[in-house]
Amino acid sequence: MMQKNKIIALSKSLYTRGIQCPKSLWLKKYKKEVLTPPDATALARFETGNVVGDLACGLFPDGKEVVYTPDDFTGMVETTEKLLDEGFEHIYEATFLYDGILVLVDILKVTPNGVEIYEVKSSTSVKDIYLHDVSIQHYVLKELGYSVVGSYVVHIDSSYVRGEALDLDGLFKIIDVSEEVDALELGIQKKLEEFKAYLSDDEPNIDIGAHCNTPYECDAKEYCWRVQRGIPDYSIFNIFNLGSKKQLELYTQGIVKIEDILDDFAMTAIQKQKVQNYKSQSTYVDKESIKSFLERLTYPIYHLDFETFQQAIPEWRGISPYQQIPFQYSLHIEHSEGRLEHCEYLAQDGKDPRYELAKSLVSDIPKDATVLAYNMSFEKGVISKLAESFSELKEHLLSINENMRDLMSPFQKKHYIAPKMQGSYSIKYVLPALVPKMLEAYKSLDGIQNGSEAMNAFAKLSLMSEDEKEKTRTALLEYCKLDTLAMVEILKKLRAEIEKESSL
Incomplete structure (x- = not known):
């Protein structure tokens, strides 16, 4: 099927970034110099993801890979179409483009009734953000005219214990997420319109909050917290067991520094003690x-x-x-x-x-x-x-x-x-x-x-x-x-x- 629109505006990783925070999406597109570069641990995690993704292809043998070519996504799209025309049952990194949205499907399975999407993750469970990842793939394929008959997440089974040889069927779990993805797909058009509005305007003024750390710690956190809002290294967000509701209460009052917390603010005895110790810069020792x-x-x-x-x-x-x-x-x-x-x-x-x-x-x-x-x-x-x-x-x-x-x-x-x-x-x-x-x-x-x-x-x-x-x-x-x-x-x-x- 001919894939529509060769201008790439959004990928599935950008889409899921926008799901977490539209401001993070805007920064990634237009101001990426403020983002914190991945450290050695993050790079090792990316490498692990690649290795796991390659290995999972063994669950779907005799397939053909679309070679990742970041400077020629159009060529990847064309290769995918060619492999589909040639009748391959399994295609790895199948690449599709619709209305400026580029998606790479980790494993595409072609069945007599339609296609199945398999998203491979190196984690040991299905996280909510993965469902959004699969849903944008489902949306693109559906808009291109494909019949998507199943959506799945393939992840590591932490209960697996290796024997003499590696058993792929034991190492991986395949979870059917079709129902959840179908539900999310209904709201994608609205999300895309929302992202388009953000991206066509100036830098969004979205406040900090729980979304800065969920589902991942955002690489814009240093910029949003320290540079833009001057949140100190030790702030109300570090008080022992002070829940997000209390933190938000203080933050909305304009209080971020420990020393600015009023003495009558409701806290536990331990929290009050810590605040007082910090204010007085004294050390407490229970000898x-x-x-x-x-x-x-x-x-x-x-x-x-x-x-x-x-x-x-x-x-x-x-x-x-x-x-x-x-x-x-x-x-x-x-x-x-x-x-x-x-x-x-x-x-x-x-x-x-x-x-x-x-x-x-x-x-x-x-x-x-x-x-x-x-x-x-x-x-x-x-x-x-x-x-x-x-x-x-x-x-x-x-x-x-x-x-x-x-x-x-x-x-x-x-x-x-x-x-x-x-x-x-x-x-x-x-x-x-x-x-x-x-x-x-x-x-x-x-x-x-x-x-x-x-x-x-x-x-x-x-x-x-x-x-x-x-x-x-x-x-x-x-x-x-x-x-x-x-x-x-x-x-x-x-x-x-x-x-x-x-x-x-």
Whole structure:
């Protein structure tokens, strides 16, 4: 069928961007320099999406791909028409254009009764925004005269566990979303008219709100929040458990700074306490609770931190999609007199790292030792998975979990609150508030300065030259070592608060 109008004004990604916020759509079209570029984590997510999309084509074999050519979409449209004329049952990246709207269908299935649309996602569930994505494809094909007899989302099944070989039927779920898409398609014309009106006018004056973070954090958020409205890094939007309704109430009153909140504004006791602490720039310390926490720790204390990575498509037996796979740990062993020992493990790339890491861990940590982690639920989860996988190490691994304590606890329970923590108990905020010198130590690291960078670096080790690999391995070890040293310093700060009280 001849596809109408060769001028491209809108794609399915632009359409879904507009669904989240029409201002974001306008900025992407006319002022993209204000958008925050994707970071390494986002780029890795895009790459994962491409790999998953390619693999899902195996569910629909013997198809033909329309090669992605961003400077020749017209050619892609023509190739699609040619493949349809030639009678291919499955077409990957089938490209259609109608009234300035360009859509690429991940997998198009041609049946005797009409065509089916399959949208492939690397997530583990069907999100509402995916339905909008499929609906604009449905709309374009229908307007071009195709009979769309089914709409589907193909996504990863997180319950899948890999055996010796990869089973595509087990890895993926195919969800029929035809009914939902049909309902959304009825409102598309109105949406398109709305977007056209926005795009033919000046920059929209759309206020900030929940849509800035849902379903994704918008890449225009920095521009809309910081540049245009001057929202500070720590604002009413950071107050612990202050719901969006209360935030909106303050925001509509013109209040965004913590110091501008009136004393009689209705909040919980903890929220009021945090606001007052911030206003006075004072630190609140519940010394009795912290003392109780410290008394439950026995020496030597094993400060533990894992680095992990995830695979949408599991490479090794016994692993599920997006399972946290540990490849590294750092262990600072703190003795009663203050002496520190350091142990570490970093797996070799290109093979399943779990067993050798687990063996090293049980060698380094005795069964009855006090183990300290920051946000221990993560470390416990990793160790529990290792125990499930390696029965001969299970008893020892689970004993490590039984003796684990959480350094996050005093901060999460609000026993220690400092203004510089900005209402958070994440180590990202706690560390610079309690031990500012450590922030400079992280900044001085070469190449890897956070967990996301560590995860991405290890995942790419096998693609590196030997020189690059050696340099990256050194950077990984230095980063992870600093993480457990940071825990030692935080604990030292908590002890100092109690000792200060005792000396008075």
